[in-house]
Amino acid sequence: MHAQYAEFHEQLRRHIPEDRLISDPLRTLAYGTDASFYRLIPQLVVRVESETEVQHTIRLAARMHLPITFRAAGTSLSGQAITDSILIQLGDGWNGHHISADAKQISLQPGVIGAQANRWLAPHGRKIGPDPASINAAKIGGIAANNASGMCCGTAQNSYQTLVSMRMILADGTLLDTGDAASVAIFRNTHAHLLEGIRQLSQAALSNSELKQRIEHKYRLKNTTGYALNSLIDFADPIDILQHLMIGSEGTLGFISNITYRTVVEHAHKASALVFFNSVGEACRAVAQLKTQPVAAVELMDRAGIRSVEDKPGMPDTARQLPDTAAALLIETRAEKCSDLHQQIESIIHCLQPLETAYPVEFSEDALVCAQLWAIRKGLFPAVGAVRETGTTVIIEDVAFPVERLADAVTDLHQLFQRWQYPEALIFGHALEGNLHFVFTQAFDTAEALSRYEGLMEDVAQLVVHKYDGSLKAEHGTGRNMAPYVELEWGKDAYQLMWSIKRLFDPENLLNPGVILNEDKRVHLANLKPMPAASQRIDTCIECGFCEPQCPSRALTLTPRQRIAVWREIQRLENSQDHPERLQQLKQDYTYQGEETCAACGLCSLSCPVGINTGDLTRDLRQTYHASSPKIAHWTAQHFAQTTQIARTLLSLSDKTRNLLGETRMQLVTQGARKISGDRLPLWLPNLPKGADKIQTGVKPNPGKPQVIYLPSCSSRTFGADPHSPFQESLAQVTERLLLKAGFEVLLPDTLNELCCGMPYRSKGLPELAQVKQDELISTLKQLSQNGSIPIYSDTSPCSLELKSAVGADTQSLRIYDSLEFLTEHVVPNLQIRQAEMTLAVHVTCSTTRMGLGQHLIELAQRCAKQIVLPEEITCCGFAGDKGFNQPELNASSLRNLASAVQTCDLGVSTSRTCEMGLSLHSGVSYQSIVYLLDQQADPL
Numbered sequence: 001m002h003a004q005y006a007e008f009h010e011q012l013r014r015h016i017p018e019d020r021l022i023s024d025p026l027r028t029l030a031y032g033t034d035a036s037f038y039r040l041i042p043q044l045v046v047r048v049e050s051e052t053e054v055q056h057t058i059r060l061a062a063r064m065h066l067p068i069t070f071r072a073a074g075t076s077l078s079g080q081a082i083t084d085s086i087l088i089q090l091g092d093g094w095n096g097h098h099i100s101a102d103a104k105q106i107s108l109q110p111g112v113i114g115a116q117a118n119r120w121l122a123p124h125g126r127k128i129g130p131d132p133a134s135i136n137a138a139k140i141g142g143i144a145a146n147n148a149s150g151m152c153c154g155t156a157q158n159s160y161q162t163l164v165s166m167r168m169i170l171a172d173g174t175l176l177d178t179g180d181a182a183s184v185a186i187f188r189n190t191h192a193h194l195l196e197g198i199r200q201l202s203q204a205a206l207s208n209s210e211l212k213q214r215i216e217h218k219y220r221l222k223n224t225t226g227y228a229l230n231s232l233i234d235f236a237d238p239i240d241i242l243q244h245l246m247i248g249s250e251g252t253l254g255f256i257s258n259i260t261y262r263t264v265v266e267h268a269h270k271a272s273a274l275v276f277f278n279s280v281g282e283a284c285r286a287v288a289q290l291k292t293q294p295v296a297a298v299e300l301m302d303r304a305g306i307r308s309v310e311d312k313p314g315m316p317d318t319a320r321q322l323p324d325t326a327a328a329l330l331i332e333t334r335a336e337k338c339s340d341l342h343q344q345i346e347s348i349i350h351c352l353q354p355l356e357t358a359y360p361v362e363f364s365e366d367a368l369v370c371a372q373l374w375a376i377r378k379g380l381f382p383a384v385g386a387v388r389e390t391g392t393t394v395i396i397e398d399v400a401f402p403v404e405r406l407a408d409a410v411t412d413l414h415q416l417f418q419r420w421q422y423p424e425a426l427i428f429g430h431a432l433e434g435n436l437h438f439v440f441t442q443a444f445d446t447a448e449a450l451s452r453y454e455g456l457m458e459d460v461a462q463l464v465v466h467k468y469d470g471s472l473k474a475e476h477g478t479g480r481n482m483a484p485y486v487e488l489e490w491g492k493d494a495y496q497l498m499w500s501i502k503r504l505f506d507p508e509n510l511l512n513p514g515v516i517l518n519e520d521k522r523v524h525l526a527n528l529k530p531m532p533a534a535s536q537r538i539d540t541c542i543e544c545g546f547c548e549p550q551c552p553s554r555a556l557t558l559t560p561r562q563r564i565a566v567w568r569e570i571q572r573l574e575n576s577q578d579h580p581e582r583l584q585q586l587k588q589d590y591t592y593q594g595e596e597t598c599a600a601c602g603l604c605s606l607s608c609p610v611g612i613n614t615g616d617l618t619r620d621l622r623q624t625y626h627a628s629s630p631k632i633a634h635w636t637a638q639h640f641a642q643t644t645q646i647a648r649t650l651l652s653l654s655d656k657t658r659n660l661l662g663e664t665r666m667q668l669v670t671q672g673a674r675k676i677s678g679d680r681l682p683l684w685l686p687n688l689p690k691g692a693d694k695i696q697t698g699v700k701p702n703p704g705k706p707q708v709i710y711l712p713s714c715s716s717r718t719f720g721a722d723p724h725s726p727f728q729e730s731l732a733q734v735t736e737r738l739l740l741k742a743g744f745e746v747l748l749p750d751t752l753n754e755l756c757c758g759m760p761y762r763s764k765g766l767p768e769l770a771q772v773k774q775d776e777l778i779s780t781l782k783q784l785s786q787n788g789s790i791p792i793y794s795d796t797s798p799c800s801l802e803l804k805s806a807v808g809a810d811t812q813s814l815r816i817y818d819s820l821e822f823l824t825e826h827v828v829p830n831l832q833i834r835q836a837e838m839t840l841a842v843h844v845t846c847s848t849t850r851m852g853l854g855q856h857l858i859e860l861a862q863r864c865a866k867q868i869v870l871p872e873e874i875t876c877c878g879f880a881g882d883k884g885f886n887q888p889e890l891n892a893s894s895l896r897n898l899a900s901a902v903q904t905c906d907l908g909v910s911t912s913r914t915c916e917m918g919l920s921l922h923s924g925v926s927y928q929s930i931v932y933l934l935d936q937q938a939d940p941l
Contacts, residue, residue, distance in 0.1 A: 030562035034074035049093035072142035078479025110141025129157030147248035267334035284407035304426035314372030382609030547604035552878035552894035560614035601846035622765025641753035648691025655690035682885035700746035713796035840865035841908035871901035879918035
């Protein structure tokens with residue numbers, strides 16, 4: 001760290017705890033990575049938790065003349081969220097919200113994810129206006145700071161148009177709340193000079209008729225190039241102008257600490273249609289017709305785009321037969337009433353009848369079908385990423401043209417792709433707004449590749465500006481990517497006006513300098529992110545950050561995106577043999593930050609556009625570098641019954657010692673022992689159960705009833721009940737009773753105590769040993785089930801997922817049911833269930849989510865209890881098999897907000913014994929398998 005920054009760090013420690021001031025090489029690289037194809041590594045990352053901390057940081061940076069950049073989710077694509085100076089990152093303290101009584105307004109802190117805001121508003125039939133494709137990961141701070149829009153919001157419902165009020169912190173550290181009359185009154189007195197400057201800029205824009213017309217003309221289209229000059233002519237009060245200038249300012253004018261939006265209607269009824277045309281021209285003529293129709297969205301896909309997703313679920317086979325000139329429109333219409341929706345569909349179809357479509361127009365109201373169609377559209381960007389050459393990056397550009405000239409614009413772009421040799425490039429976009437995205441792959445490793453990219457971008461700029469007078473950035477923000485072209489698009493007068501705004505708000509040019517406005521005409525070609533080959537598991541990663549909200553270690557160490565970014569850098573340094581000291585430090589730090597604290601839960605794969613499971617990389621690394629002792633592992637595999645018996649004996653001994661010493665003294669003794677061992681000893685938990693009773697195998701008779709094979713997992717066979725739980729029987733005892741009650745004869749394998757699905761070995765980097773145990777189990781189950789004739793009930797979700805994955809590729813497939821599936825489909829129909837007067841906390845495990853069974857657990861819980869609570873933002877619990885004992889901080893971090901979320905609950909339910917231990921520990925609520933409650937509340941029919 002440079003001396004200046006070391007001094008800044010030292011002084012900032014007086015206001016912010018040391019653990020939130022991050023300067024080590026690994027985390028500055030990881031936390032400094034965003035979704036763009038640029039890289040700058042910050043000197044210091046400051047994780048702030050309050051407005052006061054932001055103010056302290058801004059004021060100290062101003063005194064020391066050090067630049068700062070604000071970061072929300074880092075999903076931005078144009079290089080606006082990176083810095084080589086000070087990066088201010090949002091901590092946990094920015095997730096507040098308030099919905100007005102009529103739900104027509106919502107106040108949001110900048111750390112709220114856009115999709116979460118919509119979940120809060122959904123019961124009221126409302127949503128926020130902006131709907132970027134990244135809404136499941138993007139945070140409100142970034143959505144507002146970039147004026148992000150999306151497929152349906154257009155220009156009428158973006159942040160600029162739906163803004164009510166804002167809390168902000170300016171370059172001098174002043175806090176202004178435009179929704180608070182007292183705050184505004186004080187600000188008018190203390191910042192009269194700033195407000196007068198804004199008034200003068202507004203007057204300059206209004207009095208210059210040519211400039212005023214230019215501003216009006218530019219915003220006839222989507223436009224996020226430069227500052228929001230329309231605010232200077234749309235509003236008279238400098239306070240209104242000020243807050244609207246903050247929208248789309250990309251952190252260059254101040255920090256948005258809270259924003260109040262006017263919400264918009266979320267219609268109850270929707271229908272979608274994917275309409276094919278034999279030519280782009282005909283598709284664009286259809287767009288012009290659809291402008292007059294009740295459509296919520298019209299998305300254009302060119303032939304290359306259709307081809308890239310023609311194998312996706314929901315895409316008709318006929319798409320493969322389209323000519324090379326073809327295009328498609330994905331159309332959505334929405335209404336409050338079903339009857340209105342049907343009328344709208346008829347109107348749209350009638351509107352399209354004069355046009356030549358490749359196939360008849362068919363709308364679907366089926367939510368699953370519609371979801372498939374929109375998944376196809378959203379898959380266009382990653383479709384290119386998934387097939388790109390290793391070492392290249394994926395670039396998505398974002399331009400807007402007049403709608404009436406859309407067909408010509410698409411043709412011109414295709415010609416540019418041919419000229420600059422980008423055969424894989426495809427075009428899609430929000431056709432109603434004339435907003436087109438084009439996606440292509442790019443290497444930056446040679447001067448020739450860089451020159452080719454520069455040539456394409458120069459030609460695109462000339463085409464958009466001079467031929468069409470369009471927007472070079474419609475919704476992705478200017479960033480560094482388009483900063484050299486702002487003057488070209490806007491002209492000299494408007495460009496100088498933007499500089500006047502920047503100097504007025506930030507005279508020292510310390511807030512995100514170089515973003516939006518930059519005198520370096522080649523800044524878009526500098527600081528390009530390397531994308532070296534690192535592992536086949538992760539090479540297709542486009543570093544978009546969509547995975548991050550799902551990761552249990554996101555607040556402790558790294559997210560999947562950050563793990564991949566660091567591992568790529570490690571591989572780059574190993575290949576280049578540059579900076580050996582840096583390489584050694586990164587590898588050393590990655591052991592804990594990247595590998596040991598990865599839960600390997602796989603949730604990242606569900607939100608990843610290209611389906612990457614970063615846990616697979618972690619398991620590969622454990623196999624290569626950190627695999628458990630093979631001798632011990634082989635012994636446990638060969639003597640599995642003895643291993644579980646030893647574990648049960650130790651658990652029972654621990655329980656007796658707890659009873660002898662008392663819980664408090666036991667905890668002190670074990671914590672001391674763990675500390676002396678250098679954390680090599682596992683953590684003792686206050687709710688650690690005694691060993692489970694040995695399960696009696698064979699047949700549990702129920703003559704004349706259908707049979708089911710019950711497969712208790714090794715954790716169910718090892719861990720008894722939580723000593724604090726109201727239920728003290730083992731899971732196996734309760735499960736057997738419930739199955740018998742529901743009218744089944746229960747079979748348990750005679751060799752049960754030797755069996756294991758292999759997951760514990762696979763997670764430790766021992767895939768060969770895992771396969772041996774898995775093959776042994778499958779062979780036993782085939783024989784017992786008569787090659788799949790008898791269904792198999794698995795009582796632990798992680799084991800169910802492991803078995804389903806293995807059996808899925810097996811030619812003699814077994815009928816493996818997770819407990820939730822079998823209970824829902826075969827047990828509950830045979831029972832009468834009474835609802836208990838209780839509030840129930842529900843935890844959907846990561847394995848349950850990956851199997852798509854979360855709704856099953858929720859519905860079972862609703863049958864058993866009057867009220868349920870499904871805590872927000874709790875994904876994987878982070879217990880991860882044995883990590884709750886060996887890296888307990890991962891479990892604690894993942895569940896850090898659980899206790900407050902479930903404080904009104906009487907009991908918790910889940911479907912994994914080890915997960916339930918961690919959940920109970922960090923919530924103060926006893927979590928057990930849903931089977932316990934179902935058994936308690938159910939009677940035979």
